[in-house]
Amino acid sequence: MSEAVSRKPHQALDRLVRMQLKKWPQRPPGVVASPKQPGTWLRGRPGDPSVAAHPFLKLPGASRLRTLPDGLWLHFSPSASDPYVDILCIEACSSLSNLLDKRSRFAPSTSSLLAFCPVPWLLAPVQPGDPTPRWRLIRMLKEEPTQPLVLPVRDVRVVFGLKSRHYEGFARSQVPQAHEYFCPMEALIAERSHEDPDMRALISRASAAANFMRLP
């Protein structure tokens, strides 16, 4: 019996989703380079367990109720004079109450969402086999950081993974918000899910460039 199966069902599902998301590349699958997002994409979560801390989302001034998505990809702006980050989150929701909680966290708000990148994560190698620390790939950083990088979130896109029964009911009767995208859980826990054409197409539609007829 696998480690994942021996745990409680929701923990096993989470673990399966994270296990597959770890195989996804630094740039979200299906997202192509565009003038709209000329900076650097990095995967913030799930991350290497050997790194003490990973990026998370928070509200200004808040030390509680942080959001730790199952999957978090960050697009860092290239300019130190205009720092921001775009984020793509993936949330696996094994219950409807969990879905409601997650949706509320990403709902449009009059306050600002911040992305918090801890120093150990910035200093750690970008991936196994490549010793380049992450901060060297983030063009707005000109020297090794000694403080966490806290950036305003410019754009939020969230992909929710739902159990089949929930997905079908939701797809039949609900209208997603503009930043929300939905997929069946099976699509997230499938082997090589990042190569699935449907998944790539879904995430492609979740890019900041997808809403424009053409870009200059």
Added chain:
DNA sequence: TGATTCGTCGCTAGTCATTA
């Protein structure tokens, strides 16, 4: 490294809607 705090999610009881 151990203790503490925090976030997530399943379980359960109560409520409501639907159907026979």
Added chain:
DNA sequence: TAATGACTAGCGACGAATCA
């Protein structure tokens, strides 16, 4: 009207993250 299923809110357990 009773049976059934879906949904909701609150609680507690557990693991991850953080702190000292």
